[in-house]
Amino acid sequence: MRSAHTVEQVRAAEATLMSRLPEGALMQRAAAGLAVAISDLLGRVYAAKVLLLVGAGDNGGDALWAGAMLARRGAAVEAVLLSSKVHEAGLAALRSSGGRAVLAAEAHRPDVVVDGIVGIGGRPGLRDEAAEALALFEGVPVVAVDVPSGVDVDTGRLPDRHVRADLTVTFGTLKIAHLVDPAAQSCGVVHLVDLALDLPEPPVEALQPVDVARLVPTPGPFGHKYTRGVVGVRAGSETYPGAAVLCTSGAGSGLAGMVRYSGSAADAVRARHPEVVASEGRVQAWVVGSGGDTDAEAALADALSDGVPTVVDADALIYVEQGPPGLVLTPHAGELARMLDVEREAVEADQLGFARRAASEYDAVVLLKGRHTLVARPDGRVRVTTSGVPWLAVAGAGDVLAGVIGSLLAAGLDPWDAASVGSWLHGAAATQASGGGPLTATRVADAIPEVVQGLAS
Incomplete structure (x- = not known):
């Protein structure tokens, strides 16, 4: 550390x-x-x-x-x-x-x-x-x-x-x-x-690699898909079906035992990820809002009614209110500015102050995306993600990140650990996939298993 x-x-x-x-x-x-x-x-x-x-x-x-x-x-x-x-x-x-x-x-x-x-x-x-x-x-x-x-x-x-x-x-x-x-x-x-x-x-x-290695959930000899956690994804829409695919890519990177998908982009998700179960059922965590468009408000309400930890991203952020426990909010600077009714420039100038303020006001873990992503708890403690490369600033990367965090929540990490470990893995995967050059969000998701494997060596 x-x-x-x-x-x-x-x-x-x-x-x-x-x-x-x-x-x-x-x-x-x-x-x-x-x-x-x-x-x-x-x-x-x-x-x-x-x-x-x-x-x-x-x-x-x-x-x-x-x-x-x-x-x-x-x-x-x-x-x-x-x-x-x-x-x-x-x-x-x-x-x-x-x-x-x-x-x-x-x-x-x-x-x-x-x-x-x-x-x-x-x-x-x-x-x-x-x-x-x-x-x-x-x-x-x-x-x-x-x-x-x-x-x-x-x-x-x-x-x-x-x-x-x-x-x-x-x-x-x-x-x-x-x-x-x-x-x-x-x-x-x-x-x-x-x-x-x-x-x-x-x-x-x-966090440093040794900290992430200690925190990443690993399956025991008698584990199965349900004991390892089921993560539910309510993401995408008719306008943005790709967001559902990318979010399930992050959620299905192997950190949890199973991914359920609920939404209008089921065909696109199944075509890319045949292992995803596109039906209702019990989950240990939800990921909501990535590419949700006009479906986001209803998707958030449905997810919160389950009473499980929930990652709230993108279009669902404007519908969040304080609590319940177990929320991880993942805004970029512009989204956080809207949540707090301030100017984006103010957030960018005082990232630590506004991340802490949002965590306190929403009584949630707040992940403020940026070059050095901040993960703030309501009590003011903060973790900074220093893994990653500038090439990670690419469409869909945030959808993958939300899915990764959701899988870690489902696997049993608390919201602060899930958000900070997920952010570190996301940045490290981007660094590995980039090799110093351009990359896509899909390649970031695909690199996560290899990064986790490297932590164990």
Whole structure:
């Protein structure tokens, strides 16, 4: 599990650790990890040109100490001091190692810029002098210390002016901005330097393959199709029969024992999936709404009357009200905006905030689709899906995802696990099926069994 903590949690853990260590030891650990990461990015140290943008606070100190370590190994290190209150011991170490402080306009064109402007406790945004200094070195790779300066660390929101990093070297734990868009897009590759912090339960986390392998339901030696779960699908319509086919493709990827289909696209479903049972009967979970068009409202009412966990997607989302228990809502940003009566742009700017708000207002698990999909619980805990590729933004992919989540619900996972595991499998299947190029929703569904098989190896 990749855990992301709040600034307050990190500060408290750092204070506890520092009370047990010699003064300055924690900063030395962080600076050493930062120096190694910069070296790896450069591919060499001797004669490399390194520019530090240094603000007040510990991030500036980390940058200065790392710069001193690089200078001792032969790098030409210059520091632009953007505050009158920089870390004095770090600056002295840099100068004694051969580095020097310069004005931004006097600095040589560097091989890398190190962003030590603002730490995790800083206000979002950049002051004029910092923005102007950054602009002088446009096109040079940027390494951010802990977080790109200017981002809103605890929310993932982005102000107008902030650093866009190629590499972010963070310490102790991930921060929320490293996982949650839009801020995560400005972090580049995130490298974690372990500081052995004693941290509480994280409010935001990201499943890793080992977590998914532990959570995916696997059949026992005496299992059969009914004990493994029956997932019902009420999707598609005369206008969108393909949505029913794709939804049953996801539901029938082998994670549950059986798929039932109820709707107007039965012939299309049977033609693609002869194993799907197109008749009424008992199910352990429903998937409703994908391509439902004008059939969606009635389909949702019928599904909810069964009292089983239900995935509500696409056209059915506008008919959802708070509760009953066991709902998984799967909107994209535009659909969530309609559900909350806000503008889409607002949702895209504050994805974490609106996903949490919807989960609370609807008392349901809410999966907000995106580059980094968010799965929020009513209590505010969130999982972020970081598997997947941009090629996954293709028609029908959401129909497959809804079916996958429904099959995991039917197999016995709770709504939060089903949604987050389903989202991870969906993204991993897209990555595998894509191979770096275009793909279709059908290929995503077809790749899911192979991804699950790979988890077990």
